[in-house]
Amino acid sequence: MLPLSRALLRRHSVLPGFDLALGFTLLYLSLIVLLPLSAAFMKTATMTWPAFWDAVTSPRVLASYQLTFSASLAAALLNVAFGLVIAWVLVRYDFPGKRLVDALVDLPFALPTAVAGITLTALYAENGWIGQHLPFKVSFTPLGVFVALLFIGLPFVVRTLQPVLEDLSQEFEEAAATLGADRWQTFRRVILPILAPALLTGFALAFARALGEYGSVIFIAGNLPLVSEITPLMIISKLEQHDVAGATAIAVVMLLLSFVLLLVINGLQAWTRQRQGQ
Template identity: 85%
Template sequence: MVLMRRLLRRHSVLPGFDLALGFTLLYLSFIVLIPLSAAFLKTATMTWPAFWDTVTSPRVMASYRLTFGASFAAALINAAFGLVVAWVLVRYDFPFKRLVDALVDLPFALPTAVAGIALTALYAENGWIGQLLPFKVAFTPLGVFVALTFIGLPFVVRTLQPVMEDMHHEIEEAAATLGANRWQTFRRVLLPILTPPLLTGFALAFARALGEYGSVIFIAGNMPMISEITPLLIITKLEQYDYTGATALAVVMLVAAFALLLGINALQAWARARQGR
């Protein structure tokens, strides 16, 4: 039997493990590893004092606070409201449901520059929404938050939808039979199942927001120390031919994003292990 399996594996029409693994590593090397390594190698040409001065200047630190803070806040909002949107799309039937479901994917299909121009037109002081608000949105850090929330929502909704569709109503009926109310059923039965995909959607939205550029620069105002994001600083340094400074900021963003995503993935693994127990 073992010999037969080996013969079948050897003469299989589909690529074997060795070929598939080699192609995967080659593809990832050209697309991901080599470009990222180039950034680290370019940064390595700087001395440590020069690197530290570049990545910790007051203007850069202000951009860190805005970029990471707004991205984290936008991902949190998307996690909360994305859960509600996914629940409504899965559990209820209503007129124009297909249209609403398609609108969720609009940030995926819409060019980021177009999204930024549209959001700016809406939330400017003379815009349709901005003129009704008692506070200013466009050209402020709040505008950055709005843009990052817009582009991150689909990641949460599309991550949660398949899991919700696979959940059986019998577990809710069983919980109700045992005396649980609706809140207890959601908190003790449904939420543990939804926590891993919810964390995944949060991580995807957060990572997407960290690198967002096109939809933010129009609505942010790009005022140094106030509404300037780190990706814009990287572009500015490239336009000034400061390639080492640009790669230094890029390395900081890469390391910070990787560390945060690693922590979120560890939390997700813990949630899955707890759910399994």
């Protein structure tokens, strides 16, 4: 009777079977992810090695790599710190306007990137509401790129941490306090190890989002050669010059570097979960 019941359950299940679901998953990923990536690699393969090397190591392209990866890394790290504070406040405290603050976190998700870039440029320009009070220049500098990447990456960290904090029982903190731990020791030895996988996930999402950002950065960066040009801009510039192979070459380098960095981050996540399990 038991095998018959299982067969009937599979036959009358609302969800599709494993074979159908797996086939649909592979087909969808192939059309949306693998096919475009394969096209980039195949187009790059039409170049000779000297042409490829010249395309991906020109001074402007190297400067764009440095700015893109350094600004993305710095923005993701800072977002992890402030995102943790914001998520903690939203989960652990009740205050007037809490729902409004919670909704504002999602603003970078809903706001078109071009609108975000124009708004940030207007705010941080030398005569802007914020920029006119600053002793240094933000718009049209690498610092402007950093500010834009902070803006678009924060929600990824906050939304990744919130569910984990909501499930985190305060009994752990009470037990640590009972054993004589102060607040800093409780956070460092009890809370932080539990949040570590979520922090790494939020960092990876914010970092990956920042690497490919274009719309919100292009306006505030100023796009000065060798100073504030990002790598996505170099790809667009190659396409506007009808140099498709050069554009795909730069894109392939970005893809490989991003893949290696994300692989390292995923390895750290797995190592952290293994330590927690032990």
